């Protein structure tokens with residue numbers, strides 16, 4: 001990519017700050033990640049749409065980042081235009097029993113708005129860090145609830161047909177999955193449908209969920225939430241704990257002593273360290289139980305396994321014998 005040409009063109013659009021070589025470690029909860037070739041932080045919805053239209057027309061690789069709480073970014077960084085939603089898509093409007101919000105709004109903020117308006121249904125989300133956009137893509141969930149239950153519609157930028165509204169059903173939410181992962185769609189805003197509830201009860205449920213989280217997860221250390229999906233009916237954390245992996249280290253990446261499905265950055269961990277630890281865990285769990293763990297965290301970057309690495313070719317590069325079926 002001709003970085004200077006791209007940055008100059010984006011700056012001339014005057015949609016927000018444009019940086020080159022911005023370390024993505026500043027934008028991820030893992031505090032890991034090399035530089036973005038170009039990083040742009042549009043201030044409003046029209047600006048994001050203008051940037052997206054332009055990168056599409058120029059056939060440039062691009063990537064949307066919310067709060068970076070569910071991604072592992074390559075140490076080499078990404079040769080792409082990284083577009084942040086965390087500045088521009090921040091509006092939220094409560095019209096009981098719905099809330100319409102930009103995809104850059106923090107999930108915790110939405111929960112507080114719901115609580116204040118006496119709207120129930122989002123209590124599960126109170127301690128999930130990240131933006132509404134990230135939560136839609138991941139169908140984020142906890143405490144038995146998930147986004148699928150509350151999403152009425154999403155305003156998307158579709159690389160093929162432009163800005164349009166899709167229904168929650170069209171997003172095809174499944175366990176930590178959605179159509180956003182397989183389509184050239186960017187979530188711009190969403191309408192959530194909640195139910196009238198008792199504010200005191202809503203608050204109590206949220207408080208309970210937050211306390212549970214503090215007791216059971218390493219919230220004070222840099223991490224990216226659950227590393228592997230639960231291979232139902234098993235729980236990834238239980239399988240990893242059973243192989244005795246708590247405290248395992250590769251460099252400064254360490255399996256949390258509090259919750260075995262969390263890898264924490266105990267200092268200067270690199271993506272290379274985290275990948276090494278994930279491979280080790282995955283291999284041992286497979287050897288001992290026959291269960292193949294699949295990552296929940298999303299890999300961003302060319303990878304150590306070659307260009308356009310997905311998790312699968314990262315594993316293949318190591319040839320750990322655990323090919324995806």
Ligand SMILES: Cc1cc2nc3c(=O)[nH]c(=O)nc-3n(C[C@H](O)[C@H](O)[C@H](O)COP(=O)(O)OP(=O)(O)OC[C@H]3O[C@@H](n4cnc5c(N)ncnc54)[C@H](O)[C@@H]3O)c2cc1C
Nearest residue numbers: 066067068069070129130131133134135140141142187225
């Ligand atoms: C301590 C901790 C606890 C966690 N607990 C949970 C939990 O209980 N349950 C759970 O589900 N998750 C959990 N997570 C993971 C994470 O918080 C969620 O997946 C969250 O919804 C991700 O939001 P984000 O803004 O950080 O997304 P990012 O990490 O920035 O992005 C995630 C993916 O979504 C894409 N994306 C982001 N925004 C958009 C958009 N607007 N349009 C299209 N694509 C977009 C990105 O390209 C990327 O592929 C936890 C993470 C941490 C650090």
